[in-house]
Amino acid sequence: MTNEKIIEIIDVSKAFKKDKAQDLLVLKDVNFTMNEGEIVALLGKSGSGKSTLLRLISGLLNPTAGKIYYRNKEVRGPAKGISMVFQQFALMPWLTVFQNVELGLEALGIPIEERRERTLKAIDTIGLDGFESAYPKELSGGMSQRVGIARALVVEPEVLLMDEPFSALDVLTAENLRTDLIDILQEKKTKIKSVLIVTHNIEEAALMADRILVFSINPGFVRSEIKVDLPHPRNDQDEKFRKLVDQVYTLMTRPVGKAAPEVKHKVIDMGYRLPQVEISELIGFMETLAAPEYTGRIDLPEVADIYHLEIDDLFPVTEALEILRFARVSEGDIELGQKGRELAEADILEKKKIFAAHLMSYVPLARHIRRVLDERSDHKEQEAFFTSELEDYLTEQAAAETLKVVIDWGRYSEIFAYDFNTGTLSLENPT
Numbered sequence: 001m002t003n004e005k006i007i008e009i010i011d012v013s014k015a016f017k018k019d020k021a022q023d024l025l026v027l028k029d030v031n032f033t034m035n036e037g038e039i040v041a042l043l044g045k046s047g048s049g050k051s052t053l054l055r056l057i058s059g060l061l062n063p064t065a066g067k068i069y070y071r072n073k074e075v076r077g078p079a080k081g082i083s084m085v086f087q088q089f090a091l092m093p094w095l096t097v098f099q100n101v102e103l104g105l106e107a108l109g110i111p112i113e114e115r116r117e118r119t120l121k122a123i124d125t126i127g128l129d130g131f132e133s134a135y136p137k138e139l140s141g142g143m144s145q146r147v148g149i150a151r152a153l154v155v156e157p158e159v160l161l162m163d164e165p166f167s168a169l170d171v172l173t174a175e176n177l178r179t180d181l182i183d184i185l186q187e188k189k190t191k192i193k194s195v196l197i198v199t200h201n202i203e204e205a206a207l208m209a210d211r212i213l214v215f216s217i218n219p220g221f222v223r224s225e226i227k228v229d230l231p232h233p234r235n236d237q238d239e240k241f242r243k244l245v246d247q248v249y250t251l252m253t254r255p256v257g258k259a260a261p262e263v264k265h266k267v268i269d270m271g272y273r274l275p276q277v278e279i280s281e282l283i284g285f286m287e288t289l290a291a292p293e294y295t296g297r298i299d300l301p302e303v304a305d306i307y308h309l310e311i312d313d314l315f316p317v318t319e320a321l322e323i324l325r326f327a328r329v330s331e332g333d334i335e336l337g338q339k340g341r342e343l344a345e346a347d348i349l350e351k352k353k354i355f356a357a358h359l360m361s362y363v364p365l366a367r368h369i370r371r372v373l374d375e376r377s378d379h380k381e382q383e384a385f386f387t388s389e390l391e392d393y394l395t396e397q398a399a400a401e402t403l404k405v406v407i408d409w410g411r412y413s414e415i416f417a418y419d420f421n422t423g424t425l426s427l428e429n430p431t
Helices: 051-057 097-107 110-125 141-155 170-185 202-206 239-253 280-290 301-308 310-325 339-344 348-362 364-375 381-389 397-410
Strands: 005-015 024-035 039-043 067-070 081-086 159-163 194-199 211-215 221-226 297-299 325-328 333-338 380-382 417-419 425-426
Touching: 005 097, 005 194, 024 051, 024 194, 024 221, 024 348, 024 381, 039 202, 051 067, 051 081, 051 159, 051 297, 067 339, 081 141, 097 110, 097 141, 110 141, 170 202, 202 239, 202 301, 202 348, 221 239, 221 364, 239 301, 239 310, 239 325, 280 310, 280 333, 280 397, 297 301, 297 348, 301 333, 310 325, 333 339, 339 348, 348 364, 348 397, 364 380, 364 381, 364 397, 364 425, 380 381, 381 425, 397 417
Parallel strands: 039 194, 039 211, 081 159, 159 194
Antiparallel strands: 005 024, 005 067, 211 221, 297 333, 325 333, 380 425, 417 425
8 A cells, every 4th residue: 555645535515405495514624535456344233324425436417515536637528547346237238248348448449349348357357258158148147246336447547446345246156256356456467556345244344454444324424543554364263253243343333433331322313214123123122132142231242243244234123222212322242231131031911002102102103193182082193294294304215214214113003903905093903
């Protein structure tokens, strides 16, 4: 790694228009630089704006405020020298591997002989030699993503942006492709100088990156930066590696702006976007924590490792348990509270009673729905009424998702009933 800046991001913010008067602010005052020779990982929950930031850097989107520089030149549109790999393979099914990779060079008007030479080199570099004439339907997920990477490499970029490139792959395929990619970069088989990768997988970031940038949410900004001083190849069972993973979990579960853990309950308002978690996940997680081998407390990295969970699988569950005050998260650990233990050990009916009490006490939206239904003469109201109210705080999609969660939680705990066919909430079971 050198100290020569290749990407510089200064006070970048991005807002999107909403149907309502207020814009949706996705990114706010993002600042960081990338130097030649380094791999940087952007790590954060869904909705933190990481993918949006990649599109801003690539020039596919323009920032609402702030500036982005590539080689000291402001990025004002698609930048030559910056290439992107997407989560979805997006291969043209009627084209062969060779033709899919060559496509970008055609668009640039590269002469046919040079196109052929560069395409074959990219295919060989990424380990697809022998599959030039294959069609996407013949390829596995891992091979399809290799085509996507080759398509990015063929234009000979200096900066490679990767948006969750391994998340659609199984564990072993993702590990193999990660290893191959690191080898390609270290052996300088391409012209790539720097890589910026978005991921939801903490171990993936620790395995690949020289620096990890932890993103906050609503709006997204860089809340922490961690320098990784571990040599390649990295061993995920090494003590230093495990300490790094623990450090990242601790940072990501600590409230923004808090230097030390504070054991306080999470308090939300009616317009809070609830985590998308099913009742079965919450109950199952509490029952697992209450098992004798854990005695109510467990290290989050251990949970993720045992159940192969990424942060977008694990953190919504822990957040929901904190909101409902069944558990507390501190310094990368989660611990069941007394009521969480009682619920985990209770029979079905008692579980519902305990859950109902906490839902009404700590989720204002559930309390509001119940109050509205109590006030109606027929004790009924359309879900569209509550969706409209939520849209004063959230986007249309987020409002619909949040209402769905609270309806599921409310139906389980029998606080109210819901008729899917008519979209009606009520205080009686629909007929």
